[in-house]
Amino acid sequence: MRVLLTGGTGYVGQAVQRALIHHGHDVTVLARHSHGLLPGVQFEKGDIRHVDLGALLADINVVVHLVGIIEEHPATGVTFDVMHYQVTKRLVDAMTQHGLGRLIHMSALGTRASARSHYHQSKWKAEEFVRHSNIESVILRPSLLFGGGAPFFMMVRNQCRLPVVPVPADGETLLQPVARADVAELIARLVTTEQYWGQTWEVGGTKRFTMNELYRHVAATQGRRHVPLLHVPLGILFPMARLGENLPGFPITVDQLMMLNEPNITDDTRWHQVVEEVTPLDRDF
Numbered sequence: 001m002r003v004l005l006t007g008g009t010g011y012v013g014q015a016v017q018r019a020l021i022h023h024g025h026d027v028t029v030l031a032r033h034s035h036g037l038l039p040g041v042q043f044e045k046g047d048i049r050h051v052d053l054g055a056l057l058a059d060i061n062v063v064v065h066l067v068g069i070i071e072e073h074p075a076t077g078v079t080f081d082v083m084h085y086q087v088t089k090r091l092v093d094a095m096t097q098h099g100l101g102r103l104i105h106m107s108a109l110g111t112r113a114s115a116r117s118h119y120h121q122s123k124w125k126a127e128e129f130v131r132h133s134n135i136e137s138v139i140l141r142p143s144l145l146f147g148g149g150a151p152f153f154m155m156v157r158n159q160c161r162l163p164v165v166p167v168p169a170d171g172e173t174l175l176q177p178v179a180r181a182d183v184a185e186l187i188a189r190l191v192t193t194e195q196y197w198g199q200t201w202e203v204g205g206t207k208r209f210t211m212n213e214l215y216r217h218v219a220a221t222q223g224r225r226h227v228p229l230l231h232v233p234l235g236i237l238f239p240m241a242r243l244g245e246n247l248p249g250f251p252i253t254v255d256q257l258m259m260l261n262e263p264n265i266t267d268d269t270r271w272h273q274v275v276e277e278v279t280p281l282d283r284d285f
């Protein structure tokens with residue numbers, strides 16, 4: 001199949017490139033910068049907000065849409081609404097115009113109509129547009145991803161080097177991390193399956209961890225068996241994040257804090273119909 005992969009140079013995208021190539025697909029990546037391209041992958045340099053998508057869709061069979069952001073930069077027009085909803089609408093409209101009907105759309109676990117974070121609200125708006133369009137789609141909502149230097153786990157690893165490790169609230173929020181390689185494999189296999197179009201799947205890993213357990217797990221892999229955790233109340237963290245989010249390099253935004261304080265788990269195992277062997281969380285973060 002000829003696959004257009006938006007956001008194919010990012011953390012998820014590089015693994016998806018690898019899986020698509022492995023399954024013998026022809027891959028064209030759309031991104032603004034060309035780093036992280038695998039041999040044999042065609043590159044289309046462009047900003048998905050402005051590029052002529054119609055021209056890119058010629059000869060394409062399936063679109064895998066990964067472009068997304070975790071932090072807004074309103075001064076440069078990079079908002080959740082633009083980067084999740086408006087860009088997806090632009091893509092779906094272009095696909096509809098070109099009579100191209102198949103889209104694998106990347107959303108995120110926690111996306112729902114009543115979501116609290118702006119990230120999840122914009123993902124919901126994008127999902128709804130995809131679901132009510134005329135194109136066939138599979139929408140994937142993965143939990144937090146791990147493997148190959150996942151940004152979240154790199155942050156936790158760095159924090160675990162501190163003498164005392166700060167953890168938001170009581171650290172009992174449940175997460176269900178899933179391997180980036182498994183999600184990439186799922187996407188590559190879905191490209192050629194026939195029966196799953198029209199579905200929205202939540203994608204979680206084999207095991208649920210509280211934040212405390214995750215921090216302890218990561219610390220243990222660094223040789224710290226008894227890491228002292230400091231539970232920082234949300235009443236302190238939210239004002240800090242509010243003040244800090246306009247400062248370059250501040251580690252967390254209010255929106256991210258909101259997401260880290262709601263369970264990110266799922267009972268949905270439908271994706272195991274396509275990927276039977278699920279990678280457990282071990283030392284490869």
Ligand SMILES: NC(=O)c1ccc[n+]([C@@H]2O[C@H](COP(=O)([O-])OP(=O)(O)OC[C@H]3O[C@@H](n4cnc5c(N)ncnc54)[C@H](OP(=O)(O)O)[C@@H]3O)[C@@H](O)[C@H]2O)c1
Pocket residue numbers: 006007008009010011012013030031032033034046047048049066067068069106107108109141142143144145146
């Ligand atoms: N990482 C996770 O744990 C996780 C969990 C659940 C869901 N997701 C979702 O998975 C998707 C990919 O996430 P990720 O972690 O791989 O993000 P990422 O590493 O930040 O990658 C984002 C990709 O989008 C491209 N991009 C950004 N702005 C663009 C623009 N204006 N025009 C064209 N391309 C643009 C980037 O390339 P350039 O900057 O070169 O343009 C890059 O290839 C997102 O939709 C995210 O919400 C991620």
